[in-house]
Amino acid sequence: MNQTPAYTTHHPRWYRTRVSTYWWSRKWAYFRFIVRELTSIAVAYVVVLTLVQIQALRQGADEYAEFQELLRKPLLLSLNMIALFFVLYHAITWFNLAPKAVVAHFRGKRISDTLIKASNYVVWLAISGGVIWLLSGG
């Protein structure tokens, strides 16, 4: 460490250990991190599904019924079940991280992490209930 390296005519190469492409499979925490990052694919999928649904709705009653029939196919049911798992995983990890992103104060005191988390979950439940009420029935 104390020796000055000898003069070289070429640029010395930095020492870097090679990281395997599958580095995230070695540890449970790393694996959970990658799963969390991959939830974005499910998020994009839901947008695509929503756009297809809006288009079916625009085209008419028959096309919309056809779209609803399509969603009953086992392939789409299983795909949607997997996507739902990922979207839920996104929501839960997102709300749990909220206290780290939001530093809010009230009367000079910092609002506790638990309160921020809890309020996120309350809003989530309220919105979910509202959407179910709005879209079902009839």
Place this chain on the structure above:
Amino acid sequence: MSKKSNEPFLWFLFSAGGVVAALLMPVLLFLHGLAFPLGWLQPSGYETTLALVKNPLARLVLFVLCSLPLFHWAHRFRFTLYDGLQIKHLNEVISFFCYGGAIAGTALAGYLLWNIP
């Protein structure tokens, strides 16, 4: 060339999209993907649904629901490829594909929602 980084703006879109996706997507996918097709709950009829979607506020919500989460996806997926698979040399191509896709999806959502017959 001293250019201001647009990373904070992209991060803001990522964050806003994350909130929208977390709040709305689980319930929407649960309803349309499972509860309605499996008959656990009865969906509203075509006319009711169409009338609902024609409401300006509903259109705005649907537009936001489509647009912001796409930017969330773009940002997160970009870094998944970057860190996870370590495809660093294709950074420009990946960014173009991700954010370009989000912009295209936003434009499509705007078009579809703007003129509903």
